[in-house]
Every structure is written in C-alpha cells, then in structure tokens.
Amino acid sequence: MSLATATFYPPHLLVYPFSSSGHLIPLLDLTEGLISRGLSVTVLVTPPNLHLLQPLLSRHPTTTMDALVVPAPEPVSSPKHRLIHRLRAMREHHSPAILRWFASRRNPPVAIISDFFLGWTLHLARQLGIPRIVFSPSAAFALSVDFSLWRDLPKNEHPQQDDEYAVTLSDLPNSPSYPWWQLWYFYRLFVGGDPVLEFHREGVLANLDSWGVVFNSFAEIERPYMDYMEKRVFGKGRVWAVGPLLPAPADGGSTTAVAERGGSSSIPAEDVVSWLDARGDHSVVYVCFGSRMVLSRKETAALAEALETSGVHFIWCVREDGGNSGRAVAEEDSGAAVPEWFEDRTAGRGLVIKGWAPQVLVLQHRAVGSFVTHCGWNSVLEGLAAGVVMLTWPMGADQYSDAKLLVDQLGVAIRAHEREDRVPNPTELAQILVRSVDGSIPERARARELREAAVTAFSRGGSSDKDLDALVEALTNLKS
Numbered sequence: 106m107s108l109a110t111a112t113f114y115p116p117h118l119l120v121y122p123f124s125s126s127g128h129l130i131p132l133l134d135l136t137e138g139l140i141s142r143g144l145s146v147t148v149l150v151t152p153p154n155l156h157l158l159q160p161l162l163s164r165h166p167t168t169t170m171d172a173l174v175v176p177a178p179e180p181v182s183s184p185k186h187r188l189i190h191r192l193r194a195m196r197e198h199h200s201p202a203i204l205r206w207f208a209s210r211r212n213p214p215v216a217i218i219s220d221f222f223l224g225w226t227l228h229l230a231r232q233l234g235i236p237r238i239v240f241s242p243s244a245a246f247a248l249s250v251d252f253s254l255w256r257d258l259p260k261n262e263h264p265q266q267d268d269e270y271a272v273t274l275s276d277l278p279n280s281p282s283y284p285w286w287q288l289w290y291f292y293r294l295f296v297g298g299d300p301v302l303e304f305h306r307e308g309v310l311a312n313l314d315s316w317g318v319v320f321n322s323f324a325e326i327e328r329p330y331m332d333y334m335e336k337r338v339f340g341k342g343r344v345w346a347v348g349p350l351l352p353a354p355a356d357g358g359s360t361t362a363v364a365e366r367g368g369s370s371s372i373p374a375e376d377v378v379s380w381l382d383a384r385g386d387h388s389v390v391y392v393c394f395g396s397r398m399v400l401s402r403k404e405t406a407a408l409a410e411a412l413e414t415s416g417v418h419f420i421w422c423v424r425e426d427g428g429n430s431g432r433a434v435a436e437e438d439s440g441a442a443v444p445e446w447f448e449d450r451t452a453g454r455g456l457v458i459k460g461w462a463p464q465v466l467v468l469q470h471r472a473v474g475s476f477v478t479h480c481g482w483n484s485v486l487e488g489l490a491a492g493v494v495m496l497t498w499p500m501g502a503d504q505y506s507d508a509k510l511l512v513d514q515l516g517v518a519i520r521a522h523e524r525e526d527r528v529p530n531p532t533e534l535a536q537i538l539v540r541s542v543d544g545s546i547p548e549r550a551r552a553r554e555l556r557e558a559a560v561t562a563f564s565r566g567g568s569s570d571k572d573l574d575a576l577v578e579a580l581t582n583l584k585s
C-alpha cells in the first residue's frame with residue numbers, strides 16, 4: 106500500500122462492562138478518558154443500557170467511539186446465586202457475538218478491558234490473541250482481599266461460631282482480619298465441586314492471570330495495596346490507578362452531565378439543587394445505599410426514627426424495589442416504603458427521593474456535610490471527592506473492606522451500623538447523625554484533606570492522570 110492511500114487507525118480497544126450501575130458508570134467515565142487521549146473504543150452494551158452510552162456516542166464520531174450492541178441474556182429465574190448464573194449466561198451469549206464482530210473488523214481491538222466479574226473474557230482474549238485487562242470498580246484493598254481468599258481458600262474452622270471466627274490475611278499489607286460474617290457471600294457459601302461457585306472462583310483466578318488491572322481509585326488512599334498488586338500479582342507497570350472517575354471534564358463538568366450520570370433523577374435535579382441552596386454549609390446529611398441495596402422493614406423504620414428524632418436536615422434516597430440486592434435479608438422483608446408519618450413529621454427539613462437521586466450533584470453541593478453510605482466503592486470515591494464525612498453502613502460484598510479503609514486507615518468516616526442480622530439503635534444513630542454535621546469533628550478536617558488529595562490525583566500531572574497516560578502508552582505500544 107502506498108503512503109498516500111494508507112489509512113491511520115488509532116489503537117482500538119474493546120471495553121466490556123458488567124451491566125449494573127456501580128460497574129458501568131465508572132467504566133464509561135474511563136472510556137471518555139481513553140478517547141480524549143486519542144484511543145478509539147468500542148463498548149459492548151445490551152439494549153437496556155444503550156441510553157447510558159448516548160452522551161458518549163453523541164460527543165464522538167463513530168471512528169473513535171462505537172457501540173457493539175448484543176442481546177441481554179434472558180433474566181435468570183433461579184434466585185440462588187443469581188449473579189453467577191447471569192455471568193454464565195453472558196459468557197454463553199456474548200462470546201460468539203464478540204468472535205464474529207472481531208473477525209469482521211478492519212481495525213480489530215488491540216486489547217479487551219473488561220469488568221472483574223467477567224474473568225472468563227481472559228480465555229476469549231487468548232483465543233483472539235490479544236491481552237485482557239481487568240477493570241476494577243472496587244478498591245485495590247478490597248480486590249486484594251478477594252484475590253487472597255479465592256486463591257488460598259481459608260476455611261471456617263468453627264462454622265457454629267461465625268461471630269468469633271476471624272480470618273486473617275497475613276499475606277496482605279497490614280494483615281487485615283475479618284469476622285467470617287463479613288466475608289463475601291459467595292465465599293462463605295463455597296464448597297469445592299459446586300459448578301456454579303467453581304465458575305465464580307475460576308473467574309477470580311482468571312483475573313489474577315490477566316495482563317494488567319485498572320483501578321477506579323487513587324494511589325494516595327491505598328498505595329500499599331497497589332504495590333501489593335504490582336509486586337505479587339500483575340508485575341511492574343501493569344497496575345494503573347486512574348480514579349476517582351467522575352463525569353468527564355470534556356463536558357466542562359456541566360450540571361446536566363453530573364445530574365444525569367447513571368440515570369435520570371426521579372425529582373428534577375434543579376428542584377433538588379434549590380432545596381439545597383436554601384440550607385447552610387455542611388448542614389445536610391445525604392442518605393443513599395447505592396443502586397441495588399435495599400433496607401429491610403426494620404432497618405427502614407429505625408433509620409426513619411433516627412432522622413426524625415435527630416432534627417438534622419437530610420436528603421434520603423429510598424429504593425423500594427426489593428429482592429434483587431443479593432442481601433441476606435428475606436425478600437418479603439426487603440424494599441420497605443418509608444413509614445406513612447415520616448414525610449409529614451420531617452416536612453421542611455427533609456427531602457425524600459424515591460428512585461434515582463442525582464448523587465454526585467448532591468454530594469458536591471456546599472450544603473451537604475455528611476453521607477450515610479453502604480460503602481459501595483463509587484459512593485466512597487464520590488464522597489471523598491466531595492469532601493463529606495461518611496457514616497458507614499456496609500451490607501455485603503466489598504463494603505466491609507471499604508468501611509475499614511475509611512474509618513480505620515483514613516480517619517474520614519464514622520461507623521453508623523454494621524451487622525445485617527441486627528437493626529441499628531435509632532437513638533444511637535440519631536446521635537451519630539447530629540455529630541456528623543458538627544463542624545469541629547476531626548473527620549471533617551480529614552475529609553477536607555482527602556478532597557484535596559482526590560482533586561490533585563486526577564488533575565493534570567497528578568498520580569491518576571499520570572497513570573492514565575501510562576495506560577494509554579502501554580495500549581499504544583501494543584499496536585506498534
């Protein structure tokens with residue numbers, strides 16, 4: 106081919122998110138960052154999530170940003186291990202579609218970046234002769250714990266005494282220790298030979314064998330675990346911490362982009378902002394448990410009582426669509442509505458959002474002082490970047506690790522509640538709510554410092570900005 110007719114293709118990537126909000130939102134933010142640094146990206150998406158890609162698709166030409174739309178697998182009917190069944194169905198349906206699409210491309214991807222739930226994509230990538238990079242929407246600390254457990258399989262020696270039995274992971278920095286009940290649900294249930302749980306374990310082990318890992322995190326809050334990942338798992342130059350991933354500066358951080366991140370607000374975002382505008386600095390407690398966690402009836406009642414008796418100003422984002430959170434709470438007891446009396450008795454100082462809240466917009470408002478959170482990692486990063494004090498109420502998955510990091514290692518949070526089999530005491534919870542908006546607590550000073558650290562990390566020349574440059578360079582080198 107003559108030089109005159111040669112076409113230049115930028116390095117092309119296939120990005121494959123897991124389809125729930127906590128996983129999809131940050132990977133789309135990463136996609137924007139990769140495109141802005143000159144890569145071309147195809148995002149695999151199912152029709153129900155295509156609308157979440159529209160802002161990206163409308164901002165970039167198809168030569169740099171495209172969607173590979175594949176059918177969503179049938180909903181899984183078995184309530185047991187629903188998540189793992191879904192992952193297996195994704196492998197079954199999406200692998201052939203990816204293979205066909207790859208063969209038809211003039212400029213096929215140089216690598217796949219896929220969510221850590223999609224460990225099986227390592228084998229697909231090997232079939233295609235390209236590297237697979239893990240995307241972790243969870244912290245390096247939490248992922249180190251997960252890797253260590255599934256690799257070494259420590260057993261519960263005293264299954265009758267879950268309360269007392271603790272697992273210490275002495276190969277990890279600071280040798281963290283966890284009561285058995287705090288470990289990931291699937292891990293606690295694991296028995297060798299169970300094909301469903303073995304599939305999950307194989308996925309985790311495939312992550313360990315992948316070419317590299319990208320964390321939505323930043324070095325300043327968990328450097329020992331990034332170092333661990335580099336030294337003990339992926340090797341030098343194969344660990345990139347590029348967070349906190351937030352709505353892209355490409356939008357000028359516009360209010361619309363922030364307000365509509367991950368979904369449309371159930372209440373017009375401008376109404377939420379005017380409500381906040383009328384409140385004093387750091388006086389409002391924001392309560393939200395992410396995109397999937399739902400409270401039981403008793404937990405909802407206790408929280409309602411605490412919010413009422415505390416007298417604090419608050420925004421409470423309530424999920425009433427129970428039954429899909431993977432919590433140990435019985436399905437018939439989950440997804441409770443707020444008590445009937447609640448909104449009347451708290452009128453004038455509380456706003457209840459039933460459904461989807463414009464979370465990042467709320468957190469970044471000067472009136473918000475603290476955040477009652479289940480410690481989903483995106484919420485944690487959004488809280489850190491906004492400089493709010495966090496009140497931790499972990500409910501499963503990686504959330505106990507995140508709470509440990511926030512309270513014990515970073516000193517930016519206060520424990521609000523912790524046990525799934527116990528209901529918080531409303532009086533104690535009310536006291537914690539009141540304390541959290543006190544301007545003089547040490548956690549508020551820490552929140553300010555960590556906000557600075559987060560902003561510096563993703564600003565030009567900060568640690569996350571440099572890691573994103575390094576990731577792009579590594580991907581570009583794959584092409585040449």
Ligand SMILES: O=c1ccn([C@@H]2O[C@H](COP(=O)(O)OP(=O)(O)O[C@H]3O[C@H](CO)[C@@H](O)[C@H](O)[C@H]3O)[C@@H](O)[C@H]2O)c(=O)[nH]1
Nearest residue numbers: 126127242243395396397461462464481482483484502503
């Ligand atoms: O009303 C809402 C609810 C959520 N969000 C956003 O949705 C995301 C929720 O993510 P996260 O806080 O991490 O919670 P989950 O949805 O519970 O996320 C799952 O995925 C995370 C990343 O792996 C894990 O850390 C969690 O434990 C797991 O439950 C965040 O960006 C929120 O800003 C909104 O904007 N409005």
